[in-house]
Amino acid sequence: MNFKPLFAILFLVTICSCKQEPQQLTRIEGKLIAITDSIETDASIEAFVKPYRDHINKDMDSVICFARNTYSKSDGELNTAIGNLFADVIFEQTNPVFKQRTGKDIDMVLVNHGGIRSIISKGDITARTAFEIMPFENSVVVAAIKGSQVNQLIAYLVEAKRAHPIAKLKIVLDINNDLFEASINNKPIDTSKIYYVATNDYLYNGGDGMNFFKPSDSLYILNYKIRNTFLDYFGKMDTINPVIDDRFIKLKK
Structure with a gap:
């Protein structure tokens, strides 16, 4: 008896029946593999990496300027010394760039409280300080928005009280x-006026619920990272001493 035609028919029936059954993912399984000090270091890799690591650490730990006190974003209610420094540095470093490119001045700066990722400790400020304050790759952008949108911005800040x-x-x-x-x-x-507001690309795109930047009359991308504004600012300073001031306050009884 010749079984080849029978096998061929059974094979085709099996394929057809498989095609008729929809395939569906039912479960994904994973396993946590802990990376601890118990894992032995590869001496050859360590020897290769060490000179590069030492060079980077030397650059990162080089002293740029000095902080008169320790500054934290929790030091004030409506404005803080480190927050004021944050915004002022962005204005000081980016306004000349914006002015040269457009012939206009930045009207104001707004960034987010959560974007300050570290304190500035009293004493020596190094390049590492700038990376600790701003570890993200956020860049400065300038949005041209209407005065009515600025009022929405202000309403947001009043509501947040942060x-x-x-x-x-x-x-x-x-x-x-x-x-x-x-x-x-x-x-x-x-x-009725157009205001030029410096912020970061994260907030311009609606981060932290800041939806008042769009639509914007124009958007200017400065290709200037916030971290680099700090590095450039610290590099030209001897000592920093930011303070809490009256830029956002509540009247007393």
Whole structure:
């Protein structure tokens, strides 16, 4: 008896039946493999990496300037010394770049409280300090937005009552925590005017619920990382001594 045709038929029936059954993923399994000191170091790899690591650490630990005190983002309620430094550094370092490219000045700066990732300790400031403050790759962008959007920005800050770093913008709350007055460069907000607001690319794209940057009249990408603004700023300073000031305050009874 010739079984070859029978096997061929059974094979085709099996394939057809398989094709008719939809395939569906039912489970994904994984296993945690802990990396601990118990794993032996490969001496050849360590010898290869060591000179590069030593060179990087030497650069990272080189002293750039000096901090008069220790500064933390938890030091104030509505504005902090480190937050004010954060915003002021962005303005000081990027406004000349923006001015040269556009002939215009940045009107104000807004970045986020959560973007400050470390304290600045009293004493020597090194390149590593800048990486600790800003470990992310966020860059500065300038959004051209209407005065009405600036009012939305201010409403966001009033509602949040958090020390988001700002520069050139002043906000005053009354004793009931409602907006009393707001100004940019000591002038009331003009809803018919276009304002140039420096921020980071994360916030421009709606990070932290900041949805007031879009639509923007124009967006200027400066290709200047926030970390690099700090490195450049620290490099030209001898000592830093930022303070809590009146840029965002609440009136007292």
